[in-house]
Amino acid sequence: MAIDFKKKLSSRTIAPKTDPVELYGTLDRKSVAGPLRPAQEAVLSEWYTKRRTGKDLIIKLHTGEGKTLVGLLLLQSLLNSKEGPCLYICPNIYLVKQVCAEADKFGIPYCTFDKDDGIPNDFLSGTRVLITHVHKVFNGRSVFGTGNGYTRTGTVLLDDSHACIDTIKRAFTISISKTTNADVYSKILTLFADDMVEQGEGSWLDIQSGDYNTFMTVPYWSWDSKRTEVLRILSAAQNDSQIFYAWPLIRDQITNYCCYISGTKIEISPYNVNIRTFGSFSHAAHRILMSATTQDDSFFVKGLDFSPEAVKNPLRNMSPKWSGEKMLIIPSLVDDSCDHDLIVTKFCKMPTPKFGMIALVPSTKNCKQYKDLGAIITTAGSIFEEIDNLKKGDFSKIVVINNRYDGIDLPDESCRVLILDSLPYFDSLADRYEEQACPNSELINKRIAQKIEQGIGRGVRGEKDYCVILVIGSELVRFMRSIATNKFFSAQTRKQIDIGIEIANMAKEDYDESESPVKVVISLIKQMLERDEGWKKYYSSEMNKLEDNNTESTVYERLLKERQAEQFFSEGEYGRAISTMQRLIDEIAVDDTEKGWYLQQLARYTYPTSVAKSIEIQKSAFKKNSQLLKPSSGIDYTKISYIQQNRLNNIRAYMRRFSSYSELSLAVDAILENLSFGTEATKFESALKDIGELLGYMSQRPDKEIRKGPDNLWCGSNNYYLLFECKSEVSETRQEITKHEAGQMNNHCAWFEDQYGQDAKADRFMIIPTKNLSYEGDFTHDVRIIRRNRLKSLKDQIKGFVKELKPYSLDELPDTTLQEFLALHHLNIEDFSAQYSEEYYHKAK
Structure with a gap:
């Protein structure tokens, strides 16, 4: 016989506690679970008295201040207030186990998914917190539903929300591996081959050869014109594991996606995650994000549809200022x-x-x-x-x-x-x-x-x-x-x-x-x-001297406008997308490279209504930032020359980019580290361009800037040119320069002569770990080889040159002294051939 003790407490109803601090006192905790910490109590009290009714909330706590318990208590409080169902989302399965262990320790009732994958009734009825991981909720075949067929929730809490947001973006992305899905990879590669050659023939050849680091972006105009063929390819392979979970999110939104192709994979990802697809999260009465105090939460504005006000005003314990050693x-x-x-x-x-x-x-x-x-x-x-x-x-x-x-x-x-x-x-x-x-x-x-x-x-x-x-x-x-x-x-x-x-x-x-x-x-x-x-x-x-000097940033408004513009475009409101992006460009102070980036978005928004206008905007974008898509009607090449240029002034102008010698030294160290075999091609070529500028030369990357010509081109006094073809990713055990690589070099030498004339004075270099040219290969011009030891020698001399500058103020450094340092370290343009390169050896049959 069981005694009904509740009768002894009179006939009044016993209401469950809703104040989380009081609630904690009623839990059947394990003996190791002591009282709430001051930080936990402060945050819980603040939430209950002032913040519990809002839709969106960010809670920031120092690592080790017990944010898991805070999250569980908030959700239990809401369940006791009949505001369920409540969902606690972790970034991975491993952390689900940890949170469940914490819930056991503190006596908070919870449920998890069984093997049958059905949503637990204890969650749906609002009697227990459901603890799960982000993959379970955010995927195209989510058990919680997508679109209008979503499962209603009262509160959704994301623990370690910065980790979750990356996973959510991946849920919208299809990544097709060349190794495991060769058929789909090959079909998409073939579909866009002609378009990609126009964007950069050399890079496309590297991709076809399987280069991991080289990748290219499919132009939005090519993607739009071939979207039906893309859909056919993906639809036929939709049961493949790499496509299966994202396919329902992509199939009707293909115009809002971009395609990237590398030598090992193809990635199809959205310009912006449409979090509204997941109604269980976007329509929840309360959305709570847990974040560390050191993390910047601005990306929640664009990624999770939070308002700038919610991000700027997190709930946090103001004391102590720091935690841990x-x-x-x-x-x-x-x-x-x-x-x-x-x-x-x-x-x-x-x-x-x-x-x-x-x-x-x-x-x-x-x-x-x-x-x-x-x-x-x-x-x-x-x-x-x-x-x-x-x-x-x-x-x-x-x-x-x-x-x-x-x-x-x-x-x-x-x-x-x-x-x-x-x-x-x-x-x-x-x-x-x-x-x-x-x-x-x-x-x-x-x-x-x-x-x-x-x-x-x-x-x-x-x-x-x-x-x-x-x-x-x-x-x-x-x-x-x-x-x-x-x-x-x-x-x-x-x-x-x-x-x-x-x-x-x-x-x-x-x-x-x-x-x-x-x-x-x-x-x-x-x-x-x-x-x-x-x-x-x-x-x-x-x-303890730490001061939280929060400065007002425009980043919130930028992210909000980016989100709004993408939302308008995805809904077919092209005029509003264009005007929103134009306001962003007009109002936000950014450098030319970023302005070019936003102009490319503007060109994409304009494309459905005016192809001609879109091309003109894309040209403007490309002129400001040559790393962007090359417009379909092409770009004229601007030749470099040394007329009216003073090398020593160029060196001073380069160094004035830095606030101190220490800043300059750090920058040069990072550049020289990238000027090493094994570094991905883009970083290596960028480093070589920077070295050219540091040494006072006119420095270009034609292959990157106009998608034709050599990887790097320098011009020094008396219009003396250095032409570089870079093979930084070639294995150092490689025995020879291939016929294909020699042909590529020959094409770039021909391009140079076409642009600058046969009489232009030029030294031509291939930076590659071997000096042996295969029997099948041939160079049409005199080409010198830069291998590891010669490259190291160049880097050592550059380091030495920069160290010479340490005692001097740039403005007080005489021209004669600067020129003396350049000569001392063999950094004049005529030094390069003899000091840093060697002849190639043509292998016999």
Whole structure:
């Protein structure tokens, strides 16, 4: 017999608690679950009394302040208020398990999906919170429905929402691998072959040969004219796993998509994610996003349809200003010899029986050095198993995580040393295209900064947690230190970078020259890990000076206008799309490259109503930014010459781009790092163009700028030209220059003569790891070869030249001295052939 205790409490109804702070006191928590932390209580009280009725809310908490419990309590409060159903969404399945464990610990009733994939009745009836992952909700065949056939929800909460937004974009994207879906890949490649040759014959040849790094964008006018053929190809293959989940989202919206083709895959992705497709999210009465305090939330405006006001006014605990302890060390600032390769080699060989070491790298290529040194390289299938091994105390080897900066927790001993290796890499071709076209864009740089901050945060997961973060790779160091890009980090991260620079300076001051510089770096790490009291007090003292100097940014309005323009275009309101984009161009102050980017969008919006006008706008876009689509009616080539040019003034003009010698030195280091074999072609060629400008020459990339001609062209005094064909991605074990490569060089030499005449004085170089020309190949002109050693010699001389400038103010540096430095380091145009190149060897049959 069961006693009904409720009768003893009189006949009044017992109402469930709706105040989340009071609610917490009624839960059947496990004994390890103590009282709410002050930060949790402050946020929950603020939400309940002032913010609970709004549709959109962002909650920002420091790592380790218990945001999972805050999210669960909010949802339970809403369920108790009869405002369900409530959905808690994690970025991956691994984190679903963690949240379920937290819900068990605190006594919060929840449900998950069973194997039959049906939506649980406990969720639909509003009696339990449903905990699931983002893939389950956001896909074209979602169990929650799309369009008007969606499942009603009261509240949807996205945990680690920055990780979720990337996954949501991927849900709208079809990625067709050449390896696993050769038939569909080949059909689309053939369909657009003629269009792509017009955009760049050399790049198209590289794509056909299977080059991973080279990719091209299908022109929107070609995509529009062949959309029916594309739909037929995709429809016939819709049951393929690479197409299946996204097909329902794409099939009726194909004009709102862009196609990118590389040597290994084809990507079809939307210009903007139409989140309104998922009514369970877009029509929810409340949408709550959980975000770390270091993250920039502006992208929620465009990606998740949030208002700028909701993004600008998050719910946050204003105290404390920072959480956790991070010692950022930039080894190259301690000493130049502590470069990328030395740090990787040293730490891969270092035994660490008491704690885990992690390396975060941006791409598979960056993993190779670690793999050769015996590190554990994680894959998508093994990553969470390896993380569990770390948490269980298996610290036998350094663990390398490839291009994964979010959704991973590495608390306490599982990660005491984190190597942040090289600048993060955009994986999607759409993102890479925007980065390539607008490298100085505030939006692009914010996203890069966000990835870096996500990476930095992996090793410190609580208020008392601590971790050393080693920052290596010239481009990454430059991004974190440069005035132009440092501003895109949160105030907390900027302060930690400042501390890192300061301790590097301290280390240099106390540096004993008889000691190896890398030992100084290791000594700093030991001080931190052995909990040196001086360090702890110094760090706290510096971090307590932190000021949250939020400056008003136009980025919210830009993203809002971008979203609105795309929405109008997708709905067929072309006039409103055009006027919205025109206002953005007129009102937002951007440089020419970004203005070109927006003019290309304007040309695309104009195309359905006036092809002629669209072509004219596209021409304007291309003139401002040659990385964009070449207009269908072509562009005239502008020849370079040295008439009226002063080389020394050109050098000074280049250097004035930088606020200090330190900024210049950082920039040159990053450029020279990209001027290396193994670097993707676009970065290598861009670096070579920059070197030409640094040395005072007129410098062009004809193949990129007009889709014809050599990769690089320099012009010096007396109209002396240097023509470069770059093969930076050729394997260093390759034995010969192929007939195809020789033919390509011959075509570019012919183009040069056609443009500049047969009498133009020119040296012609091929930058490639081998000097052996195949028996079948032939050069029509005198061609010199630049291999690894000669390229290294050039880079060393450029470094030496830049170091000569350190004691001088540019305005006070006499012409004679500057010219003397150039001559000393063999950097005059007539030096290049003898100093940095060699003759090729024609192989006999």
